[in-house]
Amino acid sequence: MKLVTAIVKPFVLGDVKDALEGLGVLGLTTSEVQGFGRQKGHTEVYRGAEYSVDFVPKVKVEVVVDDEQADRVVQAVVDAAHTGRIGDGKVWVVPVENVVRVRTGERGSDAL
Amino acid sequence: MDTGNTAYLLGSAALVMLMTPGLALFYGGMVRAKSVLNMMMMSIVCLGVIGLVWVVFGFSLAFGDSHGGLIGGFELAGITDPDALVGDVPVQAFAMFQLMFAVITGALVSGAVADRARFRAWTLFVAVWVVVVYIPLAHWTFAVDGAVSQRGGWLVNTVGALDFAGGVAVEVNSGASALALALVLGARRGWPREPMRPHNLPLVLLGAGLLWFGWFGFNAGSALAAGATAANAFVTTMTAASAAVVAWLVLEDRLDGRPTSLGAASAAVAGLVAITPACGYVDTWGALAIGVLAGLLCQLAIRLKYRFGYDDSLDVVAIHGIGGVIGMLMLGLVATDAVNPAGADGLFYGGGPAQLGRQALSVLVAAVWAFGMTALIAWVVSRTIGFRAAPDDEHGGIDEAEHAETAYEFSTMRTAGRGPAGRITEEGDR
Numbered sequence: 433m434k435l436v437t438a439i440v441k442p443f444v445l446g447d448v449k450d451a452l453e454g455l456g457v458l459g460l461t462t463s464e465v466q467g468f469g470r471q472k473g474h475t476e477v478y479r480g481a482e483y484s485v486d487f488v489p490k491v492k493v494e495v496v497v498d499d500e501q502a503d504r505v506v507q508a509v510v511d512a513a514h515t516g517r518i519g520d521g522k523v524w525v526v527p528v529e530n531v532v533r534v535r536t537g538e539r540g541s542d543a544l
Numbered sequence: 545m546d547t548g549n550t551a552y553l554l555g556s557a558a559l560v561m562l563m564t565p566g567l568a569l570f571y572g573g574m575v576r577a578k579s580v581l582n583m584m585m586m587s588i589v590c591l592g593v594i595g596l597v598w599v600v601f602g603f604s605l606a607f608g609d610s611h612g613g614l615i616g617g618f619e620l621a622g623i624t625d626p627d628a629l630v631g632d633v634p635v636q637a638f639a640m641f642q643l644m645f646a647v648i649t650g651a652l653v654s655g656a657v658a659d660r661a662r663f664r665a666w667t668l669f670v671a672v673w674v675v676v677v678y679i680p681l682a683h684w685t686f687a688v689d690g691a692v693s694q695r696g697g698w699l700v701n702t703v704g705a706l707d708f709a710g711g712v713a714v715e716v717n718s719g720a721s722a723l724a725l726a727l728v729l730g731a732r733r734g735w736p737r738e739p740m741r742p743h744n745l746p747l748v749l750l751g752a753g754l755l756w757f758g759w760f761g762f763n764a765g766s767a768l769a770a771g772a773t774a775a776n777a778f779v780t781t782m783t784a785a786s787a788a789v790v791a792w793l794v795l796e797d798r799l800d801g802r803p804t805s806l807g808a809a810s811a812a813v814a815g816l817v818a819i820t821p822a823c824g825y826v827d828t829w830g831a832l833a834i835g836v837l838a839g840l841l842c843q844l845a846i847r848l849k850y851r852f853g854y855d856d857s858l859d860v861v862a863i864h865g866i867g868g869v870i871g872m873l874m875l876g877l878v879a880t881d882a883v884n885p886a887g888a889d890g891l892f893y894g895g896g897p898a899q900l901g902r903q904a905l906s907v908l909v910a911a912v913w914a915f916g917m918t919a920l921i922a923w924v925v926s927r928t929i930g931f932r933a934a935p936d937d938e939h940g941g942i943d944e945a946e947h948a949e950t951a952y953e954f955s956t957m958r959t960a961g962r963g964p965a966g967r968i969t970e971e972g973d974r
Contacts, residue, residue: 476741477800477801477802477804478741478742478804478806479804479806479807479810479843479846479859480796480799480800480843480846480847481736481850483739483741485739
């Protein structure tokens, strides 16, 4: 199993969710996060005093999938989140040793 | 007694009262979320403390029979006589109108010490300050001979300075007092390195709107009669505030690349401040010039605090101090007795330079008195009960430390249960 983590622009979340559901992904977790990449943040001005805001708001999407599904999930997220402009985000994949469904106690792929 | 004028004055007093909660919103939106309640409370407590001082003996000291033009007496203490008149309106109505001026002036000063003043110290300070600083200045500039008492203050009667609605006692005074207080207390921890951006600009705009609305009572009400002078003051007040908004936004767009909402709100207040002493003595064109100057110069003055390194948190010095000076000095240039026979002609209307000198003298006297006395009171409060909040309280938020309240619930990650003796205990994110 693999954990696919994507940091994307907040407004593409609906498209990412639709794309993953289209692939048969049964569940996902999102969180509002803040951070910056190469583009850094933005500048605000209050009575002439400039504040540089380093952290920009992003959404983190996390989904655990079977090994053979991981590449297609990554591609679907990248396609859905792509705008071509700066700050589109990142996607990465890490191995997952085990998953347990709390309600039933099922383990591994059965718990997904 | 004239019932029309009395109704007008009572209505104006109520309008001016609304400026203080308006100012609380204006200031409250400009501070950080962790200190908004303390900021607003510093305004609200002025309604209590200054209101009480004023009724018991403050009004009498400001408007009673003068001792050498310097201070009134105690013969009007309690403001108990419902039959006494100022002109054709009851003294009681006039006293309430003037009470609102005293309250808003004290509240204005609090903008200099946002985020870092202990509330009990502020309350004590403002009670002493209104007696030592505000009341003498009000007596010197507002107490006209024969109006309420036989003899009034020296700046208006002996020097002959013009000040229609409070350029000296309210605006120059609050600006100079704010500077003294900011210097005695010192800068907020982290200023100017850490961002201290306004936490709620819609509140700032709402507050500025209420201030603008109430200011019609402040300025037009100062005519003390529902007549031509009041109407002229209304026109000039609107004209100056509008001109200041446009001038400020144009300059801001040129300097920073964007017209901002905080700029628009600040501009309105700057224009209203500058026209305050002049509104009953200038015509529309004079008001337009005063508004434009306020929109440009007050904005440039704000940028100076970073150069000089004093933390006047909410720019009371730049907006009220500089705005008040602009209005007082411009009176010496653009006053015209065509709009008000009780006024004078300024330099541009054939009056010569003398009026400008009178205006400059009263600004100087007010600034020196307010700065010196405020610094003294603040220093004594600092050395006795302590004025500055503790570093931990300032860091963690002065709302919780001083008032046991917070304005906003940011985290849902809290659990609460009812503890012993009916107290709610919270666990979780601390």
